[in-house]
Amino acid sequence: MLTEKEELEDLVEQYEANMSNATSLRVRIMEIVNDDKYNDDKYKEKILLRISNATNEFKSFIDEERYSTKS
Numbered sequence: 001m002l003t004e005k006e007e008l009e010d011l012v013e014q015y016e017a018n019m020s021n022a023t024s025l026r027v028r029i030m031e032i033v034n035d036d037k038y039n040d041d042k043y044k045e046k047i048l049l050r051i052s053n054a055t056n057e058f059k060s061f062i063d064e065e066r067y068s069t070k071s
Contacts, residue, residue, distance in 0.1 A: 026051060 002010065029051060033044045 029047065032038060033047055038044065
């Protein structure tokens with residue numbers, strides 16, 4: 001059984017790995033949609049909107065957490 005501190009450390013490590021993976025995924029997505037051979041503009045816009053929405057949702061979550069810990 002992990003102590004609370006060990007569990008927290010494990011969770012932070014997982015979080016860091018997931019953030020690194022998300023960055024790599026975003027880079028690859030952008031490489032594909034920005035390729036000159038990729039010409040489905042309607043689908044490209046849909047993909048970019050989904051990425052943008054996910055990013056904004058994450059940023060909002062971080063902002064909420066930041067402000068709730070300052071109180």
